[in-house]
Amino acid sequence: MQTWLYLHFPSLQLDTIFTEDERPLVLVKGRDHHIVQASSAAIEEGIQLGMGLGAAASLCSQLQVQPYEPKQEAAMLEHLAQWLYLVTSDIVLFPPQGLLLKVTDMLTLYSGLENYWKAVQQHLANYPTHHPLRYGYATGFSPLSAMLLAKQAENMLTLDGEKLRARILTYPLSATELSLQHQEKLSRVGIRLVSDLIALPMQEIARRFDIDLVNYVGRLLGQFHHPLPFYHPKEQFHGHLELLYEITNIQWLEKPLTQLLQQLEMFLRLRNQVAYELALTLIQRDKKHETLTFTSAQGDYHTDRWLTLCRLTMESIKLEHPVMALTLKVVRSAIASCEARDLFQGNKGRQSPLELIGLLQAKLGTEHVFRPARSDDPRPEKATSYVDPIVTPPATHRQAQLRPTWLYPTPEALIEQVTLIHGPERIATGWWDGEAIIRDYFIAQSAQGRWLWVFRTPEQQWFIHGLFS
Structure with a gap:
């Protein structure tokens, strides 16, 4: 059975x-x-x-x-x-x-x-x-x-x-799934309880009533096969939450958002996935909609971690209209990667680089967070570029060179007396893009003891380009 x-x-x-x-x-x-x-x-x-x-x-x-x-x-x-x-x-x-x-x-x-x-x-x-x-x-x-x-x-x-x-058998027909039309027909012939209906032979039910009533009785008693569409979880998360009252302060969305994030955590855990980007739609009065985007550089499914990122992102947002409902969906997700952690000690408060990037992006915005990367361009102004913090920059073929810790955005005229210690190192390049330079670089020391990176142009003009200390 x-x-x-x-x-x-x-x-x-x-x-x-x-x-x-x-x-x-x-x-x-x-x-x-x-x-x-x-x-x-x-x-x-x-x-x-x-x-x-x-x-x-x-x-x-x-x-x-x-x-x-x-x-x-x-x-x-x-x-x-x-x-x-x-x-x-x-x-x-x-x-x-x-x-x-x-x-x-x-x-x-x-x-x-x-x-x-x-x-x-x-x-x-x-x-x-x-x-x-x-x-x-x-x-x-x-x-x-x-x-x-x-x-x-x-x-x-x-x-x-x-x-x-x-x-x-003790229940009236009104407690069953029979239509009101069937209940009325059965009531006219004195059948008001389930026991009265079951007492009728199946052939009699088929002769006096339609096939729907026969099927119901057979399925109720387990005698007929009952085809059922079994549930299969969706592949995309889409959570919705109605609010009893309108919310006018963005900070007050934290508690209802936590409820949606808990549902999201369950959804991702079930599939061994992590989410990289979420979209929260604020359904506002007069059918207005506003969508907020939350990102995690390393990908996550934990409610607490996502809530931290959401809180940082919403700090700088001001609601223009009252919010009546929330809709949360996953924009980007992937299979969770394995992490090597100590079985007994676990994490000790250390923060991974991707976790830090995620927090910075949530606080400042993804368009304001970059990673410095070296390039093969010999010009000092172009030796460093800023790239997507999540993407690993390509390896360069430049050898290690003596370069200052601090580089001026624009070289400044050298107006003090210095002593040349090391050099010259000639850099003559850039003819292919119209920004050609010819410079002789020196490591120099000022009278105050500062170590400077200076250069001389073909016109015998001297400039300071950086500081070693």
Whole structure:
């Protein structure tokens, strides 16, 4: 017998909205604005599901109201499936509020149903959301039987098929997935409970009703094959988070952004990847959008490290419009490379060059961070260039030469008395690009003891070009 576990999240959108406000909150739907989801604080005020907004507002003057968005809830359900994929394999999405898990193949791995459920339950408790997830659950001998029990919040875990069957028979047809049309037809002939429907022979159901009802009964009892589209994690991360209130200060985005970065860490860990560039889209009032880019030179997946880079980047940004939602996606990613670390001592506070580059780019901007590199041009002004800090510069063929530590941007006229110590070294080059030079360089010492790098032109003019000390 196959065993299934169904998880029903009756308030998924409400539980995943980011808010630090503990006032009662409800989600409304339809033209009459009836309540479909309510927070614990709202329920304590006497507000019930199905109640009209007017009646709810009369019970609670501090009530906060948001519209119900099925698409948004379905997207959060997919994030949950991605999260659970770390502990269980076969998952089926039933949007917008249900997840079906195939238990049979996991019992050997977890040594029984109890251990498997503990792993799933603990993993759900660690899901990165501001409020705990509320859900009902139940096992079943078929997907539809598990769904029926879970939606009624049975919270029933057993492998006993007879016990599950006996519990299913007690429910009215309104608790099943049958359409209202089927329920009305069955009610006319006195069939109101699942037990009444199951008591009918299958041939009688097929003769008096349509094939859809036959298929439902057969799949509910596990007699018919139930084709299911199993979930496969997406290859690209795309996280979205709705905010309960508008944010006008860029620094206040840190907490909701942390929640998205935690989801990103899980996504990358699952695939053994690191991200090099992230794009955060700020969805603002009046449908305005602003996109911020965060980069990591060495690539990373840790929430804390990405949060540091994001914080440094956002320091210099000022919001023009209030932010209502956040969308985070990965622009560039790759397979994580192996790092050699001490097994027992680990890192000791050392910072790699790429980590430093990443912090500097986040603070100053990628267009302001470069790496100095040597070139084969003999002209002192062109001997050093500035390149991308991440790209390793090509090796040069120049031999080591006596050169000053400090080089003037432009040579200055030599106006003091000096003593020539070493030289001359003639540099005559640059004829190919119109910047030809002919100079005789000397190492000299001034009367104050400074070591200078000076040169003489063919016109017998003397200049100082650098300082050795």
